[in-house]
Amino acid sequence: MMNKGENQHGLFLANNGNYDDLHFFIGRNKELQFVNSILYGDPSPTRIINLYGLAGTGKTFFLQKINYTLTNQKGKFFYVDCKRFAEDSTFIHSSLVEKIIENTQQNFDAEYAQPVVIAFDHMDDNSHIEAWIRERVFIEIPDHVYLIFVGRKPLRRIWTASPSLQKKMKRQEIKKFTYYDVKLYLEQHGIHHSLIYKLWNFTKGHPLALSLLCSKLDHQQQSFDIKEQFDVIQELVDTFFSEYVHDDQIRKCMEIASVLHYFNEENVANIGEREIPSPIFDRVISLSFVKQGKNGWYLDEFVRTIMNLYARERNPKRYEDISKRAASYYRHKIFSDPHPNYLELYISEYIYHIGDNMIAASFFDQYSLKSYEMETGHSRNFHKVERYFETRKQHVSEYEVEYYHKQDEEKYAFQVSAVHNKKENELIDVKALKALGYDIFKLLKDDSGEIIGLSIIIPINKETIPYLKEMPVSRSYFTRLNEEELVDYSVEGKNKAGWFIRMIDVKNPEETSTRSYMLFSLLPLLLSGGVIICSTPLKMYQELLKRFGFERVKGSTHFDYGPNTPSPTYLLDVRGPRLVGYLDHLAYKLQNKMRLELPKKAFPFSPREFEVAELIMEGYKNAEIAEKLSVSQITIKKHVSSLLKKAEVKNRAQLVRRLLDFVKNKN
Structure with missing residues (x-):
């Protein structure tokens, strides 16, 4: 970084350096404002600035920017690279302190002086220097000198436990770039615009x-394969592995953690099929890129992606085995009387691990850099709902964004025309919807409290059915219900027969993780024990619904979005015991990795009964099976009754579960 005054111990004392690279410095406005407010703002007791962040986020480059700013303002900047300190630093202890005192006290005038800064970079890489800084440097240097401590992790408890030090210290995380920073960075480097989304989604x-x-990219290059950049993946992995190099147990634990969104001692031990010693797990969760959340610990999403790719390339079979064991683990959790607070997590993780790339790309991109909060509508925040739609009407545009499955290099385009957005604004009657209850609206807020997304999910019951029969988009389905279906749906009071998903919308379509979070928030509906209904003309949504096992309802396609825009209606029924059969059938359907062959010796089925059983597992109904096998529905009912008896189960859902268990065990 700095190149003046370096000695053999890796010590830099300089106010100038090579600033050519600063031409590529972008973003970091929040972080610069934070530092400048301390160095140039109103007097405060702050004397220590702690900058921390993931390896590779440009912390040293950020220090160079601070150095440049200070130099232009006639301030003084001293840089110490802790990574290059010798363990026996007696000489450095005395020479550094003396040099700093000498340089910071010369011609010092408190009223007119510019800031003086000493930056200690790579604090994590030298366990010997921390005590010395607290015992010598912090005490002996003049009061007008600011200390900047930089590392992968925030300063340890020995700093924060002291009330006096707490008053003198402020922290700032150096985060990854935003989408707009990435776009600007790539434009500055002349990267073709067609690669921006891909590079953003990967990095x-x-x-x-x-x-x-x-x-590694040419300016005219319009495509590239991440898997062909294994040397880049290797360098990134080495950067993160440097925290626990040469420890095989930690590496194996990290290999499993990279497959999971959340991990703890239990699931790592179960999926890894061996106990994890507590000291090893303690070391794992102390790593800088491991965070703790409400469901356990998790890897930084980018680190997880890199380690995932690395593991898949190095040992594909072992990676596949871990993935399969993860799916089996969460399936067992779902069906072993789980705590209600964790059932949503288990189902979402099960769906992820059974391996549909489109679902993973569009629903699980929300495990990202941002923190979100979903706020339920009520009378006090309804003005935010009204404002959201006012803004939506003022900014009607078309857009196309791409969702990437990083590991398999697959992308899925989500296209919405300006005509569709304009028509949607016309179809949504906010005041009329309010009559169904404020809580049908869900507002998505980012970490600053800004509303960045909105959903409208309408419960189906006796009170809402009259409106659903009149409302555009829903009326095509609800007006065709027969008396029996209307009775089933017309539940009283606060009960719900199901849900009608009317709208999923985001303020900024280019932020794919925002829509991903909105989609992910729908997964709890699977636990509602009702029907889930949706109608959309958008092709990607239609494909997602089909992959989730929704069935297209015959006779319910409408043209509310325009005479040339057919909008089918889709339905998923997870009432009563259907959820168990649905999840197992979904697993079989999505995995699509093995040919369905029931072990012939496992059940005393006749050849025709085996045919019927296989079609049942593939999701066919009795009428469809009868048509496919060219027999009557009565015959199929008899076969099903025989199958239930021979498999020793009580209903169709239990039969599917039993059969799939045998298929999975066989494979």
């Missing part, structure tokens, strides 16, 4: 990853 704004990939 999620990780500066080192962007730099390495940009160095």
Whole structure:
């Protein structure tokens, strides 16, 4: 970084350096404002600035920017690279402190002086220096000197436990780039615009990853394969592995953790099929890229992606085995009387691990850099709902965004025309919807409290059916219900027969993780024990509904979005015991990795009964099976009754579960 005054111990004392690279410095406005407010703002007791962040996020480059700013303002900047300190630093202890005192006290005038800063970089890489800084440097240097401590993790408890030090210290995380930072960075490097989404979705704004990939791309290049950049993946993995190099147990634990969204000692031990020693797990969760959430610990999403790719390329079979064991683990959790608070997590993880790339790309991209909060509508925040739709009407545009499955290099385009958005604004009657209850609206807020998305999910019951029969988009389905179906749906009071998903919308379509979070928030509906109904003309939504096992309802296609825009209606029934059969059938349907062959010796079925059983597992109904086998429905009912008796189960859902268990065990 700085190149003046370096000695043999890796010590830099300089106010100038090579600033050519600062031409590529982008973003970081929030972080710069934070530092400048301390160095140039009103007097405050703050004397220590702690900058921390994931390896490769450009912390050293950020220090160079601070140095440049200070130099232009006639301030003084001292840089100490802790990574290059010798363990026996007696000489450095005395020479550094003396040099700093000498340089910071010369011609010092408190009223007119510019800031003086000492930056200690790579604090994590030298366990010997921390005590010395607290015992010597912090005490002996003049009061007008600011200390900047930089590392992968925030300063340890020995700093924060002291009330006096707490008053003198402020922290700031150096995060990855935003989407707009990435876009600007790639434009500055002349990268073709067609690669911006792909590079953003892969790197999620990780500066080192962007730099390495940009160095390998030609300006005219319009495509590239991440898997062919294994040297980049290797360098990134080495960067993160440096925290626990040469420890095989930790590496194996991390290999499993990279497959999971959340991990703890139990699931790592079960999926890894061996106990994890507590000291090893303690070391794992102390790593800088491991965070703790409400469901356990999790890897930074970019680190997880890189380690995932690395594991798949190095040992594909072992990776596949871990993935299959993860799916089996969560399936067992779902069906073993789980705590209600965790059932949503188990189902979402089960769906993820059974392996549909489109679902993974569109629903699970929400495990990202941002924190979101879903706020239920009520009388006090309804003005925000009205404002959201007012803004939506003022900014009608078309857009196309792409969702990427990072590991398999598959992308899925989500296209919405301006005509559709304009028509949707016309069809949504906010005041009329309010009559169904404020709580049908869900507002998505980012970490600053800004409303960035909105959903409308309408409960189906006696009170809402009259409106659903009149409302555009829903009326095509609800007006065709027969008396028996209307009775089933017309439940009283606060009960719900199901849900009608009317709208999923985001303020900024280019932020794919926002829509992903909105879609992910729908998964709890699977636990509602009712029907889930949706109608949409958007092709990607239609494909997602089909992959989730929704069935297209005959006779319910409408043209509310325009005479040339057919909008089918889809339905999923998870009432009563159907959920168990649905999840197992979904697993079989999505995995599509093995040919369905029931072990012939497992059940005393006749050849025709085996045919019927296989079609039942593939989701066919009695009428469809009868048509496919060219027999009557009465014959199929008899076969089903015989299957239930021979399999020793009570209903169709239990039969599917039993049969799929045998198929999975066989494979």
